[in-house]
Amino acid sequence: MSSSLERNLEVMERLLYRDVNTDMTRRDLRVFRREAAVYYVDGLVSTDFLQHYVLTPCLEKAGQENAVNIEDALMQTVHVADVKTVTAYAEVVDAVVNGKAVLLCDGMPSALCMDIRFFVRRSISPPLTESVVNGPHQGFNEALRDNITLLRRILHTPELIGEMTTVGTASPTNLCVMYLENAVDKELLCRLKGRLARLRVDQVLSIGALEQLLEDRPYALLPQCCLTERPDRAASFLLEGQIVIVMDGAPQVLAVPISFLHLFHTPDDTSMRWQYGTFLRLIRLLGALCTLLLPGLFVAAATFHPEALPVTLLTAILESQAQVPLSIPAETFLMLMMFNLINEAGTRVPGVVGNSLGTVSGLILGQAAVEAKLIHPLLIIVVAVSSLGSYAIPDYSLGMAFRIGQLVFLAAGCVFGFYGIVLLSAVAAVRLCGMTSLGSPFAAPVAPVRTHNPDDFIRWPIWRQRLRTWLGNPFSMERVHGRMRGWDEK
Amino acid sequence: MRLRGGLLAWRSQWRLVAAVVIFRTMVTRVLPLAGAAGWWMTLACLAPGVVLYASGCMILRLRKRESLADSRVLPLLVALALAVETVASMTALITLFTEGVGTRGTQWTLAISAAGLLLFALNREGLARGVYFLRLPLAALLAVALVSLAGMGRVDHLFPPLGDGVSSLLAALKAGAGMGWVFVLPLMEKTPARRRIAEPLPVAAVCVAAVLCLNLALPHELITRNLSLGDSLVMTVAHLPAFSRLMTICLWMAALFLALGSMVSLAGKYALLPWKRELIWLPGTLAVLAALTQLWDIERLWHWLGRAEGWLLAIPLAALFCCGRKKR
Numbered sequence: 001m002s003s004s005l006e007r008n009l010e011v012m013e014r015l016l017y018r019d020v021n022t023d024m025t026r027r028d029l030r031v032f033r034r035e036a037a038v039y040y041v042d043g044l045v046s047t048d049f050l051q052h053y054v055l056t057p058c059l060e061k062a063g064q065e066n067a068v069n070i071e072d073a074l075m076q077t078v079h080v081a082d083v084k085t086v087t088a089y090a091e092v093v094d095a096v097v098n099g100k101a102v103l104l105c106d107g108m109p110s111a112l113c114m115d116i117r118f119f120v121r122r123s124i125s126p127p128l129t130e131s132v133v134n135g136p137h138q139g140f141n142e143a144l145r146d147n148i149t150l151l152r153r154i155l156h157t158p159e160l161i162g163e164m165t166t167v168g169t170a171s172p173t174n175l176c177v178m179y180l181e182n183a184v185d186k187e188l189l190c191r192l193k194g195r196l197a198r199l200r201v202d203q204v205l206s207i208g209a210l211e212q213l214l215e216d217r218p219y220a221l222l223p224q225c226c227l228t229e230r231p232d233r234a235a236s237f238l239l240e241g242q243i244v245i246v247m248d249g250a251p252q253v254l255a256v257p258i259s260f261l262h263l264f265h266t267p268d269d270t271s272m273r274w275q276y277g278t279f280l281r282l283i284r285l286l287g288a289l290c291t292l293l294l295p296g297l298f299v300a301a302a303t304f305h306p307e308a309l310p311v312t313l314l315t316a317i318l319e320s321q322a323q324v325p326l327s328i329p330a331e332t333f334l335m336l337m338m339f340n341l342i343n344e345a346g347t348r349v350p351g352v353v354g355n356s357l358g359t360v361s362g363l364i365l366g367q368a369a370v371e372a373k374l375i376h377p378l379l380i381i382v383v384a385v386s387s388l389g390s391y392a393i394p395d396y397s398l399g400m401a402f403r404i405g406q407l408v409f410l411a412a413g414c415v416f417g418f419y420g421i422v423l424l425s426a427v428a429a430v431r432l433c434g435m436t437s438l439g440s441p442f443a444a445p446v447a448p449v450r451t452h453n454p455d456d457f458i459r460w461p462i463w464r465q466r467l468r469t470w471l472g473n474p475f476s477m478e479r480v481h482g483r484m485r486g487w488d489e490k
Numbered sequence: 491m492r493l494r495g496g497l498l499a500w501r502s503q504w505r506l507v508a509a510v511v512i513f514r515t516m517v518t519r520v521l522p523l524a525g526a527a528g529w530w531m532t533l534a535c536l537a538p539g540v541v542l543y544a545s546g547c548m549i550l551r552l553r554k555r556e557s558l559a560d561s562r563v564l565p566l567l568v569a570l571a572l573a574v575e576t577v578a579s580m581t582a583l584i585t586l587f588t589e590g591v592g593t594r595g596t597q598w599t600l601a602i603s604a605a606g607l608l609l610f611a612l613n614r615e616g617l618a619r620g621v622y623f624l625r626l627p628l629a630a631l632l633a634v635a636l637v638s639l640a641g642m643g644r645v646d647h648l649f650p651p652l653g654d655g656v657s658s659l660l661a662a663l664k665a666g667a668g669m670g671w672v673f674v675l676p677l678m679e680k681t682p683a684r685r686r687i688a689e690p691l692p693v694a695a696v697c698v699a700a701v702l703c704l705n706l707a708l709p710h711e712l713i714t715r716n717l718s719l720g721d722s723l724v725m726t727v728a729h730l731p732a733f734s735r736l737m738t739i740c741l742w743m744a745a746l747f748l749a750l751g752s753m754v755s756l757a758g759k760y761a762l763l764p765w766k767r768e769l770i771w772l773p774g775t776l777a778v779l780a781a782l783t784q785l786w787d788i789e790r791l792w793h794w795l796g797r798a799e800g801w802l803l804a805i806p807l808a809a810l811f812c813c814g815r816k817k818r
Contacts (some may be wrong), residue, residue, distance in 0.1 A: 307732035419587070422740040426624065426747055427611040433623050434616020441615075447623035448495030 001087055005035050005106035012039060012104070015093050024096070031058040032073060033066050036105040039092075044099035045117035054101060054114060060131070070108045082115035089212075098174070121146065122251075127229040129199070129396060134271035139229045142175055144248035150231040151178060151246070153360040155238060159183075162246075163193075167210065170202035174248040183241035183472045188257060188438055193241055207250035209366070214256065216436045221404060223397035224437040226255040226262055233267050239479075240453070241472015243438075257438035257471050261456050263395040264288070269459045277459035285457065287392030291402045294386040295332050296413030296421050298379070302328050304417030320376035329414040331375045335383040336363060340403065343387075440471055451477065499618035500595050500627050500679055503752045505693050511575050512536065512697040514582055515669040517726055519796060522717040523662035526710040527653035529702035531662050536541035539670015543804035545689050546677050549813035556680045558685040562814040563764035567805050568678060571671050572757035573776060574802065576750060578795045580604065580780045581788060582723060585748040589720030590727065590739060597784055604747070605730070605781035611751050611775050621748050631741035632696070636703045638734035643706025650710065668802035674809045678760065719792050752781065 002008055009026075016024045016039065023042040027050075030036065038054065057077045075083060086092055087110045092102050099117035124146065127139030140147045148162055159181040166172035177196070179189060195214050207227065215224040228234055229252045234244050237255040245254040255262075264284050269277035302321075306314050321328065342365070346358035356476050362384075369375045386406065393399040405428070412420035435442035445452040450470035454460035463484035467477045516532055524531040524550045550558070558564050584600050611617065653659060676689040707729060717725065726742070758773035783791060 155760050305732075305736055308736050318520060418736055418740055419743050422744050423607060423747055426620070427607055429624050430611045430613055430616045430620030430748075430751070432616075433619035434613030441619070443623060444495070447619040448499050449622075450495055 001089060001092070001109050001111065003107055005037065005104060005108075008104050008111075008364065009037060015089060016096065027055065029058055029066065030062040031077065032061055032064055032070060032290045034070065034106040036103060038101055038103050039096050040101040041099060042094060044119050045101050045116050047262075049080070049116040049118065053116070054103065058103075070105055071110060071112075071332055072106060074103060074108070074289040078112065078114060080114040080116055084113045085110045085133075086113055087111075094172070106179060112194075119301055121414035124150070130228065130230050130233070130266070130394070132230075132266065132268045134233055134486045136230075138231060140231060140234075140246075140251050140253060142249050142251050144176060144246055147164040147231075147246045148176055148178070149251065151234060151238070151244070154231055155180070160238065164454035165193075165196060167196060167213075168201055168203040174304065178238060178244045178246060180241065180348055182240050182476055183239065185241060185473050186472065188440065188471070189243060191439055192245075192256060193427065205249075207245070207247045207252055207254050210245070210247060211254055214254075216438065220431070221262070221401045222432070222435065222442075223263065223283050223325070223395065223401065224256075224258070224435065224442065226258045226395065227397070228254040228255060229253075230267055234265070236270065238318055239448050240469045243471070257435065257436075257440040258442075259440070259469075260432060260435075260442050263398045264393070265455075266394045268421050270462070274459050274461045281457065281459055284392050284394065288398075288402055289401075290384050290389035291393070293409055293421065293425075294382055294389070295336060295406060296411075297418070298413075299329050299332050299410060300413035300421055301416070308418075317376070317378060320378065323373050324376055326374065328379075329410070331379055332383070332410060333407075334486050335369075335375060336386075336407065337381055338385055339387050361393040365419060445470055496618075497681070499615075499622040500776050501676075501681075501689075502622040503618040503756075504672075504675040504679075506621050506625075506628075506681065506745065507572075507575075507749050507752050507756070508675065508690070508693045509696060510579060510745050512693065513700055514579065515799065516697065516701050517704070518582065518722045519799070520662045520666035521704070521713055521725075522722055523654070523658050523665060525653035525658070525672065525713045526648055526650055527659060527706055528713070529698060529705045530650070530651075531653075531659065531666065532698045532701045533694075534663060535666030536670055536690075536697075538667050538803060539673045539674070539806055540690055540694065541672035542670065542803075542810055543690055544687060546674075546806070546809050547812045550686075551683055555812065555813070556683075558674075558677045558809055558812050559679065559763060562764045564674075564677070564805075564809055564812045565760040566594065567808055568674055569757045569761035571674075571802050571805050572753045572760070573780075574795065574798050576753040576757065576776065576780045577783050577791070578799065579746055579750050580784065581792060581795070582719065584784055585602075585720045585788065586723045586739070586742055587744070590724045590742075596786065601781040601784035604750070605777050607718070607747070608751055608777040609774050611747075612755055612777065614755065614770070617751050617755055621687055621752060624651070625651055626743060626750065628741065631737050631744075632700070634734060635730070635738040635741055636700060638738070639703035639707040640729050642729060643703065645706070647709050648705055655711070663708065664800060665796065668799045669783065671802040671805040674806050675756075677809060677813075685729075690775045691814075719788070749781075750777070 013019070018024050027038045028035070029038065036058065038050070040050065052431055057079055061116070071085060077372055086095065092111045095101050095113040099119065101114045101116055103112040103114065121143045122141045124138055124141055124411070126137040130139075131137075138150065140150060152160060157180070161181050163177045165175050165177060167175060172244045175196070177192065192214070199213055201213065204213070211223070211225045211227065212218060217224060226237070228237075228444040234253045234255065237244055241326075242255050242257065243473055245256070247254070264281060265317065269281055272280070297478050302317055324331065326334065342358055342361040345361070346354045348354070349357050366380050370377050370380065390399045390403050393402060408426060409421055412424040417422070433441070433447045441448055444450045445456060451467065452470045453465045453467045455465055466479055466484065468479055512532070516528065516535070520531055520535060521528040544559075550556075557808060580601065583604060584597050587600050588597055611620075613620075654664075673690045676686065681689065708725065711727070723742075727738045730738055754773040754776040757776055759768065761772065763767060
C-alpha cells in the first residue's frame, strides 16, 4: 500500500467497484490533522459500534497534534478489541467483504482492520432434522462464530483447536477446522488440511458441496462424511478424535473421518440407558435392511422361488395377482416410484401442508390403486414397510443411498431372483469394505478389525467405553485410566 | 491391531478359496468316483497336501524364514494354479446357474454378467475385508445347509465304505489329490509361526464335515460315475427341503463368487511378485479371460481342467524345494 491516502483511495474505489456497489460505504474523516477514511459494507458492521468506538474517538482527536507514528496512535485511539494492521490491498478488500471496517489514513502505508461485525442471523433453535427424546434441543445456525461458540460451550478445554481457513478463489468462504489436540490422529489432520489447501474451486456455497469435494470416493453411493446440526453430536465426534469442519453459512458441520456405523448412530443412543440405545440401534439396522432388500426379496420370492413361501401366502399372492394387469416387478417398481414422488413432493411443499400431502397422497393413492386393481394389497405393505425403514435411518444421505440401492436390488431380484440379490449383496459388501473416509477404512472396526470403543452395532454401557474410536490418535486411545465407576467396589 | 486386521482378512480370504476349491473338487471330481466313501476320501485326498504343508512349515521354521513370497518361481506356479482354479470355479458357477437354478440367460451371457460383477467387486483391499465381513453370514448359511443335510441323513448311506471298489478309489484319489495345493497359500504370507502349523485344520474339518453330511444324506446308488458337472453340483442340493435348498444354492453362489474374486486378485498379485510389481488391471483381465473360456465346449473344457488339476500337487512339492533353499 502507498503512504498517500489519495492513491490508496483510488485503488480501493476501483477494487471495491464503489461506483456501482452502493452498499460499499466510505466515510471520510480527519484525525491527528490528517485526512482519513473508513470503508465498510453497509449491513455487515454494527453502525453503533462504528459510531461510538471508531468514528467518535477519531473525530475527537481531529485537531490534535500530528502523531509521529500514526499507526500506533490510531491503534490507541479506536476502542475495538480486535484490530489488525494489513499492508496489502488484497487483504484490505478481503477484510471489507468479510464484514470488517477498515481505516485508512494519510501518511500510513497500511490499514487498520477492525472487527465490529454485526449482521442479521437466525437465533439458536432446535435442530430441524435431528430431533431427540433425551438430550439438548439446540442446533447450529448459519453463523460461523455462533457455531464455534456452541462447541466451545460444550468442550471447555484449550485443547479444542479451531484453525480458520478459506476455500474458494472467486468468493472465499470461511471455514474452521476443529479438533482436540490430544485426541486427533495427526496424519489424518494433515491429510484433511492438504485436501483443503489443494481445492481449486471458485466458490463453495454449501457444506454439502464441500463434502463432495473432500470425500475419497466421489462416485460411491454412500456418504463418507457425516453432517450434523447438533453441537452435542459434533462435540462427541471431537471427543472421539474426529475432525469437525464448521463452515460459514452452513447450519450443519461436517465430521470426518467416519465409519459406516456412525451413520446409524444418534445422540439419543448415548443419552439413554444402554439397553434402550442398543435396541433402537438394531431397529434402525433392521429398517435399513428392509429398505434395501425387502422389495427385491418379495419380487424374487413371488417370481422365482414360490416354493420358499408358505402355501397360504403364495395362494393369497397368486389370487390377487390374477386380477392385476401388471406383473409383480412392474407393480413394485411403480409403487416405489410413487412413494419417491410423494416423498419428494412432501419435502418441497412447506411445513404442515407437506405432511398432510404425504399422508393424503399415500392413503388415497394406495387405496385407489388397490380398488382399481392396479396393485395387490400385499405389495402396499411391502412398500410401506420398506419406506418406513428408510425413515428410520438417521442420516438423510444414507437414507437416499439406500432408496437408490433398493431399486438396484429390485432389478437384481427381477432378473436373477434370490441369487442375483445374494451376488449383489456380496459385491456391495466388498465395495463397502473397500471404501475409505479420509483414508480410514469405512467398514472398520468390523472389517478390518480395529481396537475400538465398544460402541458399534451394540451400544455397550458407558462405563465400558474406555477407549476412543480407531479414527483418533492411535497412541492416545484411552479416555480414562482405571474404572469409570470408581465408586463401585464390586 | 492394524496389522492383525489385515492378517485376519487374509486368513478369511485364503480359507474361503481353499474351502471352495476342496469342496468343489470333492463334489465334482471325487464323489462321483468314491460314492459312499467320499467323506473319508476327502481326508485321503487332503493328506498329501497337509503333509507337504506341514513339512514346508517345519523347514521355514528351521530356515528362519517368514514366507515363501520371496521365492522366484513359486509365486508364478501359485498364480498358474489359481488361474486354473478360477476357470474351474467360473465354469462351476455358471453351470450351477444354468442347470441348478434354471435362471434366464445362456452360459455365455451369464459368464459375461459374472465377469462384469467381478470387475465391479475387484477391490484390492475391499475383497479380503469383504470376505472377512461376510464370514459370519456364510457360516450361518453353511450351518443351515449342514443341519438340513444331517437331518435327512441315514447311517446306512455310508455303506459300502469302500464305494465302488479299490480301482474307483484310486481313480478318485488321483482326481482329488491335486486339491491339496491350496495349502501352499498360507505359506505365501507372513503368519505368526506358532499358529501356522494349524492353519489348514479348520478348512479341512469343515470340508470333511460337509462331504460327510452329503454322504449321510445321499444313498450310494444316487452317486454314479456318469454324473455330469451340472448333475454333481445339483446333487448337493437336490434332496433338501425347498427353503434349505434355496439357502444352500445362495451359499454356493456367494462362496463361488467371492472365491473367484479372491482367486483372480491373488493370481494377479502373485504373477508379478518376482518382479515386485503390481498391475491393478491384471486381476480384471484374468476375470475377463476366465469368462472368455466359457465360449468353449464346456464338457471338453471341464475334461482338460480335470487333467490340469491332477498335476497341481506338484506345487507343494516345488514349495518344499523352495523352503529348503537358502533365502535369496
